[in-house]
Amino acid sequence: MSQVIEKPWALMRHHAGWADVFRVESETADAVTGFYPDRETVGPPVTYSVRAVLARFTTFEGAHGAREGGVAEWRKHDAAVREAEARLKEAEKIREAAWTDFLKAQGEQS
Structure with missing residues (x-):
């Protein structure tokens, strides 16, 4: 049985002022596993601590828009x-x- 993830799109901390859009494929209380759809080559799924997650979204567009808005906020x-x-x-x-x-x-x- 597959796990339904309510908010499968996340913004992951990359470095100060920048976050990467991440597709969560599975998660536990401590970790998320998935991939970065914006990367030129999508490799095997990677797992991170939930502490790396800055925010969760229901759609890619929502996550991408928030990332761009966050950059604008940083630049202010x-x-x-x-x-x-x-x-x-x-x-x-x-x-x-x-x-x-x-x-x-x-x-x-x-």
């Missing part, structure tokens, strides 16, 4: 991330300068 924050990275680099330069200045001053005192 790009400028803020770049600004934060620039502030972090400046803070690291200040920290480095303070450290080396301290060590030089200590060397001059001895």
Whole structure:
């Protein structure tokens, strides 16, 4: 008897800001097994922990649309991330300068 999966399409965490559409063929409480239909070559089914599943959908179109919307949502924050990275680099330069200045001053005192 085959298992009916109510929401057989999943978005799987790929890397920060990106998810891949995954077709769930079977599942347990701890894992999902299936394949990536968007890949050029579809190999044997693969199994992942359910923690890799970001969201579940009833249709491929729903999963694909959510993935594209997620990318757009991620991109909305790009400028803020770049600004934060620039502030972090400046803070690291200040920290480095303070450290080396301290060590030089200590060397001059001895």
